Amino acid sequence: MSLGFRFSEYIPAPEENNGFESLLKLFLQLITITSGDVAEALAWLNSLDKQYQLTSDQYGMGDFIEDLKMKGYLDEDPQRQGTFKITAKSEQQIRKSALEEIFGKLKKGGKGTHATPHTGVGDEASTDQREYRFGDAVEQISMTDSLRNAQINHGLSDFMLTEQDLEVTETEHKTQASTVLMIDISHSMILYGEDRITPAKKVAMALAELVKQKYPKDTLDVIVFGNDAWQIEIKDLPYLEVGPYHTNTVAGLELAMDILRKRKTPNKQIFMITDGKPTCLKEGLRYYKNSFGLDRKVVNKTINLAAQCRKLKIPITTFMIATDPYLQQFVDEFTKVNNGQAYYSSLKGLGHLVFKDYRQNRKRTF
Known part of the structure; x- marks a missing residue:
């Protein structure tokens, strides 16, 4: 016998390492300003922490630095303990942060080429359609529209498809x-x-x-x-x-x-x-x-x-x-x-x- 569904109060799970994510954004900004000087960026971050209480008893600045190392954002100099440099992962994250800050969140599109004003045998379908011309590729033919044209032009009782019925989708050249x-x-x-x-x-x-x-x-x-x-x-x-x-x-x-x-x-x-x-x-x-x-x-x-x-x-x-x-x-x-x-x-x-x-x-x- 099925007991059906049971409902209880929803308690959202705490966001994991929320303190890390917010501190990381600020740290990457400071790294850009200090031209990659990790020590100076961390010193500024400590000053901001004292002024604005960025960390808490549960997640302190020491935890943040350990997470930076563990997650691959910082490398420690083995010869000089306490001396850090940013990694390739940090460099990429700084670029991504700059992209979001300046250009907004953009969706990655296609293979990344750019449209020109010219149409013809190109790389990407456009919304424009026209009649079939000699030399058009078969894959450009819009079958749905072509069949509709055939039905309109010749009727349903004696169905036939001619060249005049064919309709193709324009493509845009890419550059x-x-x-x-x-x-x-x-x-x-x-x-x-x-x-x-x-x-x-x-x-x-x-x-x-x-x-x-x-x-x-x-x-x-x-x-x-x-x-x-x-x-x-x-x-x-x-x-x-x-x-x-x-x-x-x-x-x-x-x-x-x-x-x-x-x-x-x-x-x-x-x-x-x-x-x-x-x-x-x-x-x-x-x-x-x-x-x-x-x-x-x-x-x-x-x-x-x-x-x-x-x-x-x-x-x-x-x-x-x-x-x-x-x-x-x-x-x-x-x-x-x-x-x-x-x-x-x-x-x-x-x-x-x-x-x-x-x-x-x-x-x-x-």
Whole structure:
């Protein structure tokens, strides 16, 4: 004999390691700000704990550090007890956190290519349909719609299917894109009491994770420029620091062009995040520097490279995180010569602008 169902009061199970998850989010933010300095990040976290009681009697800071090691977020130096460094797992988690913070939670889609405005024999079905044309692939034929057309055209009593009844689903061509992201690491990125480099790093990490998850066939290269320019790995972004540098935009653009020349993708572009004008050139072994006003020697070389990029069909999108009127004059000239785009952005809106422009440029045919 069945006793049926018995109901009792529902008591939800406590969330496992809720203290760890909340502390981890804060710790990863601090790691980004401290450029990967674990000791400094933990010191700041301890200070915040004292002020805001982040831990409890059940879960303390010591428990959190042990969990970081056990879960693979930290490695301890065997030669120097108590000295830690973040792991590859932490680096990836920092990029994921940046992606969620800046771009919102995005669903991974397909194989990650981007639509162009062209239709035809492509890679992905669209919502548009048309009559059958010679050369259309069999798999493009919409059987349901074609059978309906046959019934309408010929009736049910003497069923027949002709070429005129066939209807096909349009497909959209897909394209790949290669992007070089240039990040200014000149001294002005931390001047005047404003940390501009941390938001720039977060945008770079978020964009890198976006490309990896949603557009894995695309390429993203990151370069930094100060007195010189050099390429960095995506995994090195959390450790990026500003130096006592001027702004050699020319070196950055030259390196970006060299990288993109080697890419075989049809769409290429440069994103440049900066807060100032170009102030430096390298001439042989010496540096030509001038931080006063707009030096035409430096500016003209920069403008010439913008024109070269236009000839190579490489648009440059400039994200200027400063609003000085004389800087706007330079950026306007630079953008006009390249036929690119420019944004004068606050740090708060930087990530959304980068994401918007990245998606828009993926749909263009340059």
